[in-house]
Amino acid sequence: MKPRRPVAPIRLMRNAPPPESDSTAETIARMRRDRVIYDGVTGLPIHPFDDPERAHERIAHLGVIYLQIGKFFGFEELYGWELYEQVLIVVSRGLREDVEGSRFGANLFSIRYSGTDGFYVLYDLPSSGRARGSPALEAESARLQSNALKRLRNAFAGTAVDLMTVHASSLVTSDNPRVRSSRHLSRQLSEAVKIVSQRQTREKLDLCVALKRVMAMKQLRAAYQPVRHLADGAVLGWEALIRGPAGSPFETPNVLFAVARENDMDVELETLCLDTIFGGLPRGVSSRRLFVNASSMLLRHPVFLDERNLASINRSHNDVVVEISEKEMVDYSSFGGILSTVRGAGLKIAIDDAGSGYSGLEAILNLRPDYIKVADSLVRGLEGDPIKREIISSLAAIGRRIDATLVAEGIERDEELQALIALGVEFGQGYLLGRPSFQVSSRPFTGHA
Secondary structure (H helix, E strand, O other): OOOOOOOOOOOOOOOOOOOOHHHHHOOOOOOOHHHHHOOOOOOOEOOOOOOOOHHOOOOOOEEEEEEEOOOOHHHHHHHHHHHHHHHHHHHHHHHHHHOOOOOOHHEEEEEOOOOOEEEEEEOOOHHHHHOOOOOOHHHHHHHHHHHHHHHHHHOOOOOOOOOOOOEEEEEEOOOOOOOHHHHHHHHHHHHHHHHHHHHHHHHHHOOOOHHHHHHHHHOEEEEEEEEEEEOOOOEEEEEEEEEEOOOOOOOHHHHHHHHHHOOOOHHHHHHHHOOOOOOOHHHHHHOEEEEEOHHHHHHHHHHHHHHHHHHHHHOOOOOOOEEEEEOOOHHHHHHHHHHHHHHHHEEEEEEEEEEEOOOOHHHHHHHOOEEHHHHHHHHHOHHHHHHHHHHHHHHHHHHHHOOOOOEOOOOOOOOHOOOOOHOOOEEEOOOOOOEEEOOOOOOOOOOOO
């Protein structure tokens, strides 16, 4: 019996439209495939091959550049997914622009998003660039890294940028015909990630050693920012803000506390912060209300809750407000007794970053704070945002109902100040009203209209 010839697949002519049902099915299938292959935020493929037909394509000399965002874990948890996705968009758009205009643009194979924190740029290089760690590709990696970091610094202000950096690695490898192309590619991507991970590990170890040295030598400093009455600029009190040594990575508190958090030194650092604040209060601060920050972890700690410690704080300053961030996840069922102890020692309670965190109204209703500090993200641009104004009005109404004073944070523009006054907010702080300073002055602010 003669062997049967294979039946050639039926192909539609390019100019002949497919039946409507087939077209609809193909469209749905393509949409489903795209959701699997492409990331919805960056628009980049999360699979090395955005076209399945290229899955077995061999690359004679593969070049890989890997960029990874973030110096510390927990950035998204701290600032929220909305801000983090804006970070991803800024980096991915800039990366496309940089790659298209580069000397390697003609050799681009694909740009891929890792699905979490990283971006791969894959090149099909000519044979002249096959040496592993090619200097030209290493220079291109440094250029992409530098441009990404510049864009992040330009797009995001202050605190968020302190916790962001861009690590980069590059490698060049030749194809191995004995290994399936898709696995060969995946292994090289893993190798690029490994190089970055090793660099990050060394950097984090160096930072940990440096922080231990700073803490052992008690090199922390306390700056003070005024909390003012918005109507007349009079100083209600001061918020104590910790700074590390000038010119060091720990000069800003975000890096300081991020390194402590990653090395389980949170409580030790916070205890030192309080010692720094209460060990040398400026005269102008001693006569006004003092706001200090404390994590729920510190407030639960036996050393903090010890009667002698609380009495010592009260002796150092008899009008202290302890700020607890709304961003923290707190077990309110076990926290009530802790707050009773704190209040029993004469300390007041404030909810910090209200309107920005996990618990929202739940935190306010359960903790019944003496102060509600409105998050700067709500204050920023509120004069042109009716939803933000409505949220702040609602927080003010809740504050009146539970006898809590509203304080708006992050006031940087006169338009924001005037909008807050119009909403009936009495107190606030921010660069417009006074920057954090190591020298304090209780003179009224007179810069607004």
